[in-house]
Amino acid sequence: MDRPALRLIAALLGLLGAASLVWMFQGLGGGNRAFILQLRGTKLAGLVVVGAATGIATVLFQTAAANRVLTPSIMGFDALYVLLQTGLVAALGVAGFAALPAAPTFLAEVAAMSLLAAGLFGTLLGQGARDIPRMILTGVILGVMFRALSGFLARVMDPNAFATVQAASIASFGSLDAALLPAAGAIAGLCTGAALWMAPRLDLLALGREVAIPLGLRFDRVMLATLGLVGMLVAVSTALVGPVAFFGLLVAGLAHGLAPSARHAVLLPAAGLIGAAILVVGQTLFERLMGQTATLSVVVEFAGGLFFLFLLLKGRVR
Amino acid sequence: MIRITGVSHRIGSAAILHDIDLTLPRGKLIALIGPNGAGKSTLLRLVARLEPLQQGRIEVDGLDLAATPTERLALAMAVMGQQTHIASRLRVAELVGFGRWPHHRGRPGAADRAAVEAALEAFGLAPLRHRFLDEISGGQAQRAHLAMTFAQGTDWLLLDEPLNNLDMAHSRALMARLADLVRGSGRSVVTVVHEVNYAAAWADHVVAMKNGRVVAQGPAEAVLTEPVLSALYDTPVEVARHDDRPLVLHHHWHDQLGTPFPEAPDAARPTVH
Numbered sequence: 001m002d003r004p005a006l007r008l009i010a011a012l013l014g015l016l017g018a019a020s021l022v023w024m025f026q027g028l029g030g031g032n033r034a035f036i037l038q039l040r041g042t043k044l045a046g047l048v049v050v051g052a053a054t055g056i057a058t059v060l061f062q063t064a065a066a067n068r069v070l071t072p073s074i075m076g077f078d079a080l081y082v083l084l085q086t087g088l089v090a091a092l093g094v095a096g097f098a099a100l101p102a103a104p105t106f107l108a109e110v111a112a113m114s115l116l117a118a119g120l121f122g123t124l125l126g127q128g129a130r131d132i133p134r135m136i137l138t139g140v141i142l143g144v145m146f147r148a149l150s151g152f153l154a155r156v157m158d159p160n161a162f163a164t165v166q167a168a169s170i171a172s173f174g175s176l177d178a179a180l181l182p183a184a185g186a187i188a189g190l191c192t193g194a195a196l197w198m199a200p201r202l203d204l205l206a207l208g209r210e211v212a213i214p215l216g217l218r219f220d221r222v223m224l225a226t227l228g229l230v231g232m233l234v235a236v237s238t239a240l241v242g243p244v245a246f247f248g249l250l251v252a253g254l255a256h257g258l259a260p261s262a263r264h265a266v267l268l269p270a271a272g273l274i275g276a277a278i279l280v281v282g283q284t285l286f287e288r289l290m291g292q293t294a295t296l297s298v299v300v301e302f303a304g305g306l307f308f309l310f311l312l313l314k315g316r317v318r
Numbered sequence: 319m320i321r322i323t324g325v326s327h328r329i330g331s332a333a334i335l336h337d338i339d340l341t342l343p344r345g346k347l348i349a350l351i352g353p354n355g356a357g358k359s360t361l362l363r364l365v366a367r368l369e370p371l372q373q374g375r376i377e378v379d380g381l382d383l384a385a386t387p388t389e390r391l392a393l394a395m396a397v398m399g400q401q402t403h404i405a406s407r408l409r410v411a412e413l414v415g416f417g418r419w420p421h422h423r424g425r426p427g428a429a430d431r432a433a434v435e436a437a438l439e440a441f442g443l444a445p446l447r448h449r450f451l452d453e454i455s456g457g458q459a460q461r462a463h464l465a466m467t468f469a470q471g472t473d474w475l476l477l478d479e480p481l482n483n484l485d486m487a488h489s490r491a492l493m494a495r496l497a498d499l500v501r502g503s504g505r506s507v508v509t510v511v512h513e514v515n516y517a518a519a520w521a522d523h524v525v526a527m528k529n530g531r532v533v534a535q536g537p538a539e540a541v542l543t544e545p546v547l548s549a550l551y552d553t554p555v556e557v558a559r560h561d562d563r564p565l566v567l568h569h570h571w572h573d574q575l576g577t578p579f580p581e582a583p584d585a586a587r588p589t590v591h
Contacts, residue, residue, distance in 0.1 A: 204416065211416070214476075215416060216419065
């Protein structure tokens with residue numbers, strides 16, 4: 001890694017470290033400090049995992065898709081999450097849904113959403129379909145199908161169950177489940193490690209099939225592995241805080257804008273750190289300074305949406 | 319040598335190549351010529367393993383394409399296809415540096431850096447080395463891709479219409495460099511060209527294709543003749559001599575004004591042999 005890249009990573013680490021310290025110790029007061037610190041530490045870990053997973057997943061997906069505007073949510077992950085939640089509430093009722101053990105449910109959700117990625121992309125690649133636009137179109141169609149199924153289930157359930165579904169399917173950075181964190185952190189950590197190990201191959205993947213294959217890259221294999229990692233990372237993030245459509249776009253855009261080169265050895269850690277820093281800084285502002293008068297997820301999505309429009313208007317759609 | 323045996327290829331229901339048997343000799347500058355839809359690029363893409371081999375066998379210096387790991391083949395041949403758009407925001411030197419990937423697998427050494435420098439110099443790209451690809455012209459980007467292919471340092475170079483986007487001076491310079499590479503270092507180049515005079519001026523060996531078949535091949539003198547070219551392109555062609563090589567004249571046929579475009583490829587049409 002060259003000097004400008006190291007400077008960027010060091011600066012982002014510094015920002016995240018400073019934001020984390022403020023989050024942990026600002027307004028600590030004189031009460032039960034150990035309890036408060038544990039509470040804050042858990043939430044901090046959750047924010048870091050979600051931010052890093054979303055940022056890294058989006059960079060990986062954009063590399064695979066050779067497009068800087070798309071996000072994994074376009075492949076129907078958020079819609080599947082909502083369908084899973086709706087299906088569980090419809091099948092088990094409000095009481096049954098609330099009584100589900102957190103960790104096994106989370107692992108099941110991760111598995112279901114990872115299987116979607118492997119099934120969808122594996123099938124398409126296995127059939128020799130190498131064009132990304134077709135895969136993306138398939139993802140959009142699946143997303144529409146999942147939403148339609150969720151809509152159907154929501155129409156036939158009672159109002160109390162519908163309210164529970166609504167609560168579970170709207171992104172919330174403020175209500176992380178501590179029981180999920182160890183598993184989520186482990187999965188996100190393993191995926192991040194694998195992505196960093198693959199970084200030189202990802203640089204080649206980003207060149208596109210026509211250039212990468214003659215250079216000796218096993219293109220389809222690396223593509224499939226990349227999309228599998230995207231599936232797992234998005235599953236972790238979505239299961240922890242719910243669906244976020246544009247946050248990843250914002251993070252990946254910032255990473256591409258700030259990184260001195262398109263090397264994934266720089267892009268991936270930069271995106272992970274930017275994602276984590278935005279969530280920690282944002283949640284500190286919204287929770288401590290603004291007293292929960294606004295919701296971080298809404299603001300992040302709004303900013304991401306504006307960034308999406310900016311990319312469209314600047315003609316950066318590729 | 320590259321040995322192509324019994325290769326046929328279909329895209330959907332359309333037959334693109336018909337039972338191609340062809341041997342491309344080592345140490346030559348080989349030009350693939352022919353009208354649009356002749357199958358030149360498809361044949362090159364099959365050798366470059368950018369398309370799956372449906373039927374037949376292809377060997378590059380004895381390496382069976384179907385049985386040799388792609389990493390090994392990347393050390394034997396470099397390829398520049400027609401699609402050179404890259405979504406990543408890369409600088410010129412970074413792109414050229416990717417040509418060394420088959421050698422260093424992500425950890426470039428001094429020899430790799432020297433090869434990149436040489437390629438940048440060879441293509442007049444040293445002043446542009448820090449420019450992003452989206453900040454240079456199409457022709458300069460084309461040269462950057464060619465430099466990457468050169469930096470790969472393989473015995474074989476496969477180039478699909480490398481003169482696209484290049485002006486007259488850069489086109490001539492590229493052909494001269496390819497000829498230098500062949501005659502100076504014994505490397506082998508296979509290139510698809512549309513302007514037959516580049517083949518006439520520089521190629522050692524010419525392969526003429528039409529309707530998915532090889533209709534003529536051999537030294538430029540033998541293939542670039544009036545009967546072969548007129549039948550190949552379905553248009554009148556005159557072949558003169560210049561600098562002791564063929565010079566194909568076709569632009570000046572003003573009496574052809576209003577002539578419709580040649581018909582689409584038709585497999586049933588007789589071919590020249």
